[in-house]
Amino acid sequence: MLIAVDIGNSSINIGYFTANGISVQSINTHPLKDSEEYLTDICNFLQQKRIEKNSHGGIISSVVPGHTSVLTEALRRLSADEGAALLTVTHEMSSGLKFRVNAPEKVGSDRLANAVAAKEIYGKPAAVIDFGTATTITVVGVDDDFIGGAILPGLGLMNRALGEGTSRLQEIILEPPLRALGVDTQTCIRSGLFYGTAGACERILMGIEEETGVTLKVILTGGFATVMGRFLRRIHEINSNLTLEGLRILYEKNRPS
Ligand SMILES: Nc1ncnc2c1ncn2[C@@H]1O[C@H](COP(=O)(O)OP(=O)(O)O)[C@@H](O)[C@H]1O
Ligand SMILES: CC(C)(COP(=O)(O)O)[C@@H](O)C(=O)NCCC(=O)O
Ligand SMILES: [K+]
Incomplete structure (x- = not known):
């Protein structure tokens, strides 16, 4: 599974890419929560959608700098035992553009x-x-x-x-x-x-x-x-x-x- 997080100014959209396709969770950007609360939101969604929390990578895009570290921390805690890659989008990464x-x-x-x-x-x-x-x-x-x-x-x-x-x-x-x-x-x-x-x-x-x-x-x-x-x-x-x-x-x- 891949977890992709898009932090926008109105909503944080989290895409879970599994073998069965994509499921999208949307959370209001404001007010900012702490990483524990985002982790709970994510786990609740995974449970509700019956998505297995198996090995996963993560990638985060943020245009709200004050939110980036908290969500990065939430993903890191979710994948603590996996050692899976957690990437943050920058203009320096390979994009093909x-x-x-x-x-x-x-x-x-x-x-x-x-x-x-x-x-x-x-x-x-x-x-x-x-x-x-x-x-x-x-x-x-x-x-x-x-x-x-x-x-x-x-x-x-x-x-x-x-x-x-x-x-x-x-x-x-x-x-x-x-x-x-x-x-x-x-x-x-x-x-x-x-x-x-x-x-x-x-x-x-x-x-x-x-x-x-x-x-x-x-x-x-x-x-x-x-x-x-x-x-x-x-x-x-x-x-x-x-x-x-x-x-x-x-x-x-x-x-x-
Ligand atoms: N599924 C939807 N259906 C209708 N309106 C939506 C939906 N999702 C978001 N919106 C509206 O679009 C606005 C912009 O949302 P969004 O594209 O998520 O912004 P951003 O990427 O800037 O966070 C939201 O404030 C909301 O009013
Ligand atoms: C233009 C934006 C505010 C759009 O953000 P969004 O509406 O998706 O929340 C965001 O992409 C941003 O802060 N861009 C930086 C400036 C630029 O893209 O040139
Ligand atoms: K601004």
């Missing part, structure tokens, strides 16, 4: 995992749109290169910003709008968030394709991938486990032999 960006060390490890999975599973050139806390676009070019992308506020952050930054607007329930034409404050905000995010992504992809002269395969992931797929006027694939799949591939490329 060459970085063509200004500061590879600053790229979020979730975006690196997304790029690796896109290339290996769907082929290049490709763009991943990750609809999470932030909406990120990550592009793999024709030469197996990580060439960059775009970052914008995610749907939840936009919603919160409108509520906090204005006197009269309140956060809405994040349900998709039925029409682009809003007819009251709530439906106007819904339109802005969902159609606006879809349109922004389409426009960014168009710009990148013009600049690079390639046509990108588009893969959607993140908590809002399925709902956003209905708004995006672009042929795409949806893979909600893309980041975890990328971690699995990174583990295979970097496991000690």
